[in-house]
Amino acid sequence: MGHGYYSEDLIEKIRYSNDLVDVAAEYTKLKEQGNSYIGLCPFHNEKTPSFNVNPDRQLYYCFGCGEGGNIFNFVMGLEGLNFIETVEYLANKADIDLPTRDSSQDKRRRNKKQQIFAVHKLATKFYHYLLLESEVGNQGHQYFLDRGFNEETIKKFRLGFAPDRWEQLYKFLSRKDYSKEILAKSGLVIPRKNSSGYYDRFRNRIIFTIFDHRGQPIGFGGRVLSSDDKPKYLNSPETPIFDKSHHLYGLNLAKRTIRKKEEAIIFEGYTDVITAYQAGIKNVVASLGTSLTKEQAKLLHRYAEKVYIAYDADTAGAKATLRGLDILKKEGLVVEVIQLPIGQDPDEVINENGPSKFKELIEQAVPLIEFKINSILPEKRFKDIDDKVAAFKNVLPVLNQIEIEIERDEYLGFVAEKLGIKEKNIGVLKRELNKYRKYKVQGNKDIKSKNRYNNTNDLKKELDKSQTSGYDSAIKGLIQIIINHHEFIPKLKQRLKPDEFIDDKYRQIIALIYRFYEANTDFKVDDLLEEINDQEIKKLLLRLSIQDVVSGDLDKMFFDHISKVKEHQFRMKIDNLDQRIKQAERENEFSKLDQLLQEYQKYQGLLRKEGN
Ligand SMILES: [Zn+2]
CATH class of the missing domain: 3.90.580.10 (Zinc finger, CHC2-type domain)
Known part of the structure; x- marks a missing residue:
């Protein structure tokens, strides 16, 4: 040739x-x-x-x-x-040294991009050399060692140190015969405002070298050593060779392992990548601080079929993050979310609990859809139908994203369990979801569509019907009896404490009546109503007192109502225990499980007694 x-x-x-x-x-x-x-x-x-x-x-x-x-x-x-x-x-x-061919004419022939690549290669050597070989780099070197990085890792990732000087890199690069234009375009030096000179962008910082997936240095991330200095992280600006939305930190080293496993783990930080890699988890990259982009998704998909996200809990739930995860999914990648212990970064988990703990977390990663549902529906008890309906409305957009019907049904069951909605009512939820889907399709075709999805009244009604089954009317019946026949008040007080009532509204009313009864020898509904400020409660009590057409065996009705109320409370308690038992089983918390099962049996017994 x-x-x-x-x-x-x-x-x-x-x-x-x-x-x-x-x-x-x-x-x-x-x-x-x-x-x-x-x-x-x-x-x-x-x-x-x-x-x-x-x-x-x-x-x-x-x-x-x-x-x-x-x-x-x-x-x-x-x-x-x-x-x-x-x-x-x-x-x-291949790390093969070439004889130099450094006439300035050659250099001009190479295009600008190539020169900027070359400048980055020199800067990488410069920072790395200072870290390892110079007095000024000692503190940076020590910082990395304190983080747990060994010498081999420091070399592998070409970690570096930028000295606390204004022109050290600039002078070094100038001696190499690159034009000022190229140096400025590289983003590594910045023109001075008031004179013709330049100064170094990175000063007194430890340096993370950012490579493209082919292993060419294209930018740097600099971190302060003292927490007083700001900003904590400073990255290379966009340059002709660096657009951070197109790259992933660590991919140059990780790609072989990623290709073999067809799986990648995405972290937030440089140090997470380095720590994991050193610990033998090598299919790891970081997203360079931006929310993930289509270009990054495409790049990853060259090597991987499946991606795990390991962001800290706050970041993972953020809207921008979720959008990024949707982009990965749209590119055809399977996405799962690793759930980190609250307040711990991946590198802390690995350093403090070892790589095996982190591998455990990988095994327990949850599919993106499940993660989204979990972040919308917190682990709590949904106290009444309104609460549940509102929560269900919030997860509808997530459920709607699932394209396969069987999968959708499965997640519908998952949501129902979390909301404490009985299995037999999943059909009700499914109808609602289909209504929403239909609206979404038509709504997109025609913005003026009259077929709007804006209320969940039907859902509420249906759930109300099947779930409360007489509970509401039993409580109303009880209130009706005690405000019109106040000799029943002490009898009720013996059997039901106000805080045994599940709904806020009824709890307040009952407490109010008990208190009023204690304070007044002469119980008059008019006087009671006078003391109530809450208009809703006032109206309800008024209605119940006027409706007093109770006929028949008052005693029997009274005890029937109490039975109904108790039965409902036990059922709610059992439903709640049921959820907590399932959770304890998932998390292998056996001592907790034991205690929950005992409680479960206790309430089952009470429920049977009430049913008789
Ligand atoms: Zn071809």
């Missing part, structure tokens, strides 16, 4: 030090098939794979568009490099 720069021997060495399968896999997802690898062609757009790589011959060919050749052709074609640049690119990948 007539290149004239490097010897044939050197070029052959570079050729054999790179594997075309690895290089091609950086551009498209490859699957082993027989004795070759196939995938979607990176040279043309296609839906079914016709791109072939033969690992033994180190050749590729696309049956769709006819592109083919060796590793040099491949890189030239996709990176837009000439032959010499391709040789340099592949030499760099």
